[in-house]
Amino acid sequence: MRTDDLIARLSTGLVPVKRVTPPMLAALGWLALALAVVSVGVAIAGFRHDIEQRLMLMHEQVNLAAALLTGTAAAIAAFHLALPDRSNRWALLPLPFAVFWISGLGWGCVTEFVEQGWPALGTSFSCMSFIMGFGVPLTLAMLWMTRHAAPIRPAPVAALAGLAAAAIASIGLSLSHHLDAAAMVLIWHGGSVLLVMLLSQRWGARAMCALGP
Amino acid sequence: MTATTDARATQEVRWGGLLAAAQGGDARAYDTLLREVTPRIRSLCRNRLRDTAEVEDAVQDTLLTLHALRHTYDPERPFGPWITTIATRRAIDRLRRHGRAGGRESNIDDLPESAAAVAPVAEERLAARNLRDAVAQLPESQRTALRLAKLEDLSLVEASARSGLSVGALKVATHRAMQTLRRRFGASE
Numbered sequence: 573m574r575t576d577d578l579i580a581r582l583s584t585g586l587v588p589v590k591r592v593t594p595p596m597l598a599a600l601g602w603l604a605l606a607l608a609v610v611s612v613g614v615a616i617a618g619f620r621h622d623i624e625q626r627l628m629l630m631h632e633q634v635n636l637a638a639a640l641l642t643g644t645a646a647a648i649a650a651f652h653l654a655l656p657d658r659s660n661r662w663a664l665l666p667l668p669f670a671v672f673w674i675s676g677l678g679w680g681c682v683t684e685f686v687e688q689g690w691p692a693l694g695t696s697f698s699c700m701s702f703i704m705g706f707g708v709p710l711t712l713a714m715l716w717m718t719r720h721a722a723p724i725r726p727a728p729v730a731a732l733a734g735l736a737a738a739a740i741a742s743i744g745l746s747l748s749h750h751l752d753a754a755a756m757v758l759i760w761h762g763g764s765v766l767l768v769m770l771l772s773q774r775w776g777a778r779a780m781c782a783l784g785p
Numbered sequence: 786m787t788a789t790t791d792a793r794a795t796q797e798v799r800w801g802g803l804l805a806a807a808q809g810g811d812a813r814a815y816d817t818l819l820r821e822v823t824p825r826i827r828s829l830c831r832n833r834l835r836d837t838a839e840v841e842d843a844v845q846d847t848l849l850t851l852h853a854l855r856h857t858y859d860p861e862r863p864f865g866p867w868i869t870t871i872a873t874r875r876a877i878d879r880l881r882r883h884g885r886a887g888g889r890e891s892n893i894d895d896l897p898e899s900a901a902a903v904a905p906v907a908e909e910r911l912a913a914r915n916l917r918d919a920v921a922q923l924p925e926s927q928r929t930a931l932r933l934a935k936l937e938d939l940s941l942v943e944a945s946a947r948s949g950l951s952v953g954a955l956k957v958a959t960h961r962a963m964q965t966l967r968r969r970f971g972a973s974e
Contacts, residue, residue, distance in 0.1 A: 588810035657867035
């Protein structure tokens with residue numbers, strides 16, 4: 573087909589379109605949804621029995637704030653990056669917060685090791701299922717909201733969507749699940765967040781296309 | 786230099802206005818925009834691709850993506866970066882596919898006996914022409930699906946991103962196109 577014919581075809585019978593929601597507004601909308609969903613999850617699972625003492629601990633407050641900042645920054649970055657005219661550098665926005673979050677957990681591991689020796693490591697599939705259970709549907713919600721990124725930058729947007737969703741889910745997990753050892757938190761929280769992010773990066777483009785134009 | 790930059794900026798402001806009007810359903814503004822912006826798209830694609838036919842295919846891919854993403858343009862923001870990202874993306878896709886295809890192909894001119902072995906005979910030419918005619922008679926969506934999924938060997942996700950059709954619609958269109966061609970040439974299912 574000639575390019576002139578294609579242009580004629582595209583402009584014939586043109587229908588009005590609704591502009592996409594501005595990225596900051598969309599990010600706030602998604603964050604409100606994510607926090608509401610995770611709050612319901614915590615309400616159903618119940619707070620951990622020592623929640624009041626835990627919330628008084630400095631490192632726990634820092635951990636929760638870092639997870640919230642990482643999730644918020646990743647959501648803002650994903651909605652910006654989904655638009656063609658935004659810089660690729662938006663992808664870097666959550667990086668400092670994520671590094672701060674992970675290094676905080678890593679530092680916790682080191683201090684615990686110095687004070688108590690090698691921690692007792694075990695499996696905690698309930699952590700993984702909480703983060704996967706809330707993270708995957710919230711990722712899908714964001715993939716649907718950013719589906720216009722499919723022809724432009726599907727993989728980075730999907731990875732950021734996975735990071736945002738899993739980080740917010742991990743806040744709910746910290747409030748409801750009794751897991752003290754920083755090494756366990758790092759392995760099971762951090763590992764689950766990474767898993768959701770990688771799954772989204774791998775399958776996100778396909779999901780965006782399947783969720784509609 | 787400054788005059789060129791100013792002219793370019795003025796042009797982009799005009800294109801932004803035309804696209805904003807097109808978002809509201811103004812077909813004439815949209816037609817004008819696409820015709821005016823095509824040389825810019827061609828120039829952007831030429832920065833990445835050498836082959837003229839490849840450039841033109843990338844231009845058409847860009848126009849299709851522009852159409853699918855026209856709701857993502859914010860009239861408050863400059864038009865230039867918006868169209869540059871779309872055109873560059875489509876040109877890079879072409880380049881990558883070309884690289885992939887290149888890995889599977891070898892130049893038959895380098896093989897001494899190939900000329901005699903694959904010399905096209907009249908019958909083959911006729912069959913090829915019949916096939917081309919049959920493909921040309923397919924509906925637009927089926928032809929696009931066939932081109933992307935079968936001839937260019939794209940994955941469904943890539944073909945969907947390029948054409949703006951959903952994966953489901955592409956599967957159906959490709960299946961129907963193959964059925965029509967099979968019927969036309971009397972092949973069994």
